[in-house]
Amino acid sequence: MQLALNKEKGYTKAVFVLFYFLVFFGIGGLFPLLSVYLSDVVGLSGAEVGTIMSISPVVMIFIQPLWGMIADYTQKPRLVLTLTLMGTGMVGYFFSFIEQYAAFLVIAALLAFFQSSIIPISDSIALNYVQKANGNYGAIRLWGAIGFAVSVLVVGRLAETFGLKIIFYVFAVVLFLAALFAWQLPKESQTLKVNLREDVSRLVKMPKFMLFLLATFLIFGPIYANNFYFSLYITGLGGTLTGVGLAFLFAAGSEAPFMKFASSWIQKLGILHILLLSSFIALVRWTLYFFEPSLTIVYATTILQGFSTGLFIPAALQYVRDLAPTNVRATAVSLYAAMGNGLGSWFCTFLGGLMLEKYTVSTVYGFFSVLTLVGCALTFFIKNLEKGDLAESNMSG
Template identity: 55%
Template sequence: MEQDRFVRVHLKTVYFLIFFSFGGLFPLLSVYLRDVVGLSGAEIGTIMSIGPLMMIFAQPLWGILSDYTQKPREILSVTMIITGGLALFYLPFSVYIVLVIVAASVALFQGSIVPISDSITLNYVHEKGGDYGSIRLWGAAGFSISVLLVGTLSDIFGLQIIFYTFAVSLWLCAYFTRKMPKEGQLPKVQLKKGISQLIQNKQFILFMMTTFFVFGPIFANNFYFGLLIQDVGGSLTGVGIAFLLAAGSEIPFMRWVGYWIDRIGLLKIILIAAIVSSLRWFFYAIEPAPILIYITTIAQGMSIGLFIPAAIQYVRKITPEDVKVTAVSVYSSVGGGLGTSFCTLMAGFLLERFDIFAVYLFFGGLTTLGVITIIVVMRWCLPCK
């Protein structure tokens, strides 16, 4: 029992530090590129989208490597150290093409972090019992605390600090990965057979469309939400407060998502989360006052706090046991990679051609398509609701 408590504390610490690093960098990176480097909207959109685009290829490859070697902890630790170091290369350069290369390099190794962490945690919860959401909520806590703290520090010391907090947090996190559960229980994956199983799994393919439409805007919002706050009159500290409220609201929903899943089912939870997310983006498109943005950030708790735990459990439920890490990585690459890259790139062009409010109108429309695909999944696969 004591050992189990010790492991859970380390899992929570890992999630806290992972998302603390993300919260300190990504919400303010677009602000840094615009206000410090002086890039245009299209250039910012391209740089912000190149990372998710790289993850389309990186995440499945890391998942395959993890399944094949059965050494996810070691892979996780090494990629965290490298990711943190590569992010520091943003600082000495202001040439657009060089920054594209830096973004791609960071994403190549960052692509392993969340999918492998999720797979280790889900496998542990499956064996030992418990609720994934109660562990994953520490990521939301880390993100919300970081974006407020780093936003405030950026107002005082300058935006360059976002890269140092990102690197140090990941390096510290790499230390704690050594105490994560070992993953020797799964059979050795047969790569060709495993990939073939995923490609032929119609439920899996259809659900990937859902993650593209819903996750793309959710993750792209992390890059543009800071610009939204500033364009309605907020400061960098205001950006931090907004993210604190938004990410902090995820915690109670992640804490109780397991109970709600048991009560009404995975796909219904996913549908509710997608509808709330769509309404949120449309609301931001009508140019609301800052106070209304702060008040409605609770919608993030309902959307992300419910969608992420439910979606990842659904993916593991419908995929074969010996390729679950690969399946989670492919799922992450479609939503966090392909969807985010597409949304981020298109948002950059919309920002340059129109304004930030057009960006959120686009997000709302795309998420509505996600709502439709979820309904199709529910009707097509009734036993999996």
């Protein structure tokens, strides 16, 4: 009996590993090269490319919570995830046939519409599973970081050999494969009674939850916006395009080991201590970049992304799920993702662009430092709220 149970756990973990690897392999192969395709192959202007690339976070602000609500209302997150993966792959494939700017705007919005469901719903399923099976979310999620890092090299090499259009074909194939594995992910073991309006209303009336959404906006917004500005920062210091690729490889690859050990660190130090530590390390990184160190130091400090992102993601997701009522956890995770991936990313990218026009890219990182500092202070305030609630609970007990 125990042997059969261990085999089932091993199979489920393998499905999660392959799922995350494929999803992030697809993302890592498409989005870093999409702006190059739009500029060099299609011939769009910089402003047009920037507008197309900024559509995704704007759409995610509104659509990510909607997908979470659909998953909670239907109680079929696995089905929603499978269908949206197929939709994302299909829209990505059609990207290769578009030539007009207006059509790119429409197709980019459609891509973001379907894609915005993938990470929050899959993370919600994974967290639900590891909590029941006493597993390690970070040990599963790290394969996403590995998939992203591997795809930067593999798809980049394929694009050099076969042309940039291949990024869309690889993206479509990989996401359809991911959909097959999504259908093999664990189902919910029970049906929950959902009163969506009442439960969501309860969620937004939770002070700690809303404060943490704001902290996520301040901390994760710069982390996502860094993907747009880091290449400019490196080339501005005299780095090459090859150096840019290696920097992204080191940064994304460094997340994996930290995700693996995040669970044990959370148990030893506590979720909010880990959130404070990871956000403080992000603050150190952005502040360092503001002072324009040498390229050697910049390359060496890419590992700080492992400390910050690799620890923040597992800890933040666990904190959100622990705070949220059971029957609106997918909605809570989607709101959290919308604040970081969506609103935070758009805000930091947009204001960063305005600063870049007037000043330098190092000024942008100074702006990121200020936001992250406020996010750290807010996280510290939430930690004190938790401490006060615990003391009050012990007194009443």
